[in-house]
Amino acid sequence: MAQEQEMRKQEVLIVEDEIHIAEALAFLVEDAGYRVRLAHNGKDALESILANPPDLIISDLMMPVMDGAQLLRELRSRNVQVPVVLMSAAGQAHIAGMGADATMSKPFDLQDVETLLQRFLSQHAA
Numbered sequence: 632m633a634q635e636q637e638m639r640k641q642e643v644l645i646v647e648d649e650i651h652i653a654e655a656l657a658f659l660v661e662d663a664g665y666r667v668r669l670a671h672n673g674k675d676a677l678e679s680i681l682a683n684p685p686d687l688i689i690s691d692l693m694m695p696v697m698d699g700a701q702l703l704r705e706l707r708s709r710n711v712q713v714p715v716v717l718m719s720a721a722g723q724a725h726i727a728g729m730g731a732d733a734t735m736s737k738p739f740d741l742q743d744v745e746t747l748l749q750r751f752l753s754q755h756a757a
Contacts, residue, residue, distance in 0.1 A: 641752050642666040646676040646690035646702065652737070656689065659744045665752065673697030677705050684713050687751045689735070692719040692726055700729055714751045 643660045647653035648671050657667040668685060670676035674697040676690065688706075692699040699717050706715060707730060717731040718739065726734045733750065735743050 640664065640666045641686040642668060643687045643689060643748075643752075644668045644670060644676060644679060644685040646670045646673060646688065646694070646699065648672055648691065648694040652691075656739070656744065659741060660689075660748065663745060663748050665748065673699060673702030673705075676702055680706065680711060680713065681709070684711060687714050687716070687748075689716045689718065689747070691737070692717055692721070700726075703730055716747055716751075 643665050645653055645656050645660070645667060647656065647669070650671075653669050653671070657669060660667050665686075668679065670679055672694045673690070676688070677697065680688065690699040690702055697705075699719075703715055703717065706713065714732040716733045716735055717726045717729060718735040718737050719726045720737040733747055735747060
């Protein structure tokens, strides 16, 4: 039974190059009952998404190799139907209009993360 519940858990891909931020966000998402996958740049994330799409993507904007805006453009051009949340320390106004499904400021707080998870995953939560 526990294995069945684990299989039904939705998955969030966190794309963040700063490991302490990725780990903190992963802890919050896992604590809310979701599985987490990590990628440290947009290129690695794109490969992971194309191989096995998650239920939600939370991506930093500024990263090496491929940034969050480039990742988002690649996903949209390939018609990948996964909600994308872009986050930035520069604030939400800086990333508004880039085509993300939602935005989040860094540093984020627990309520910001919970609200986004409920918005995009609550209807399917196991």
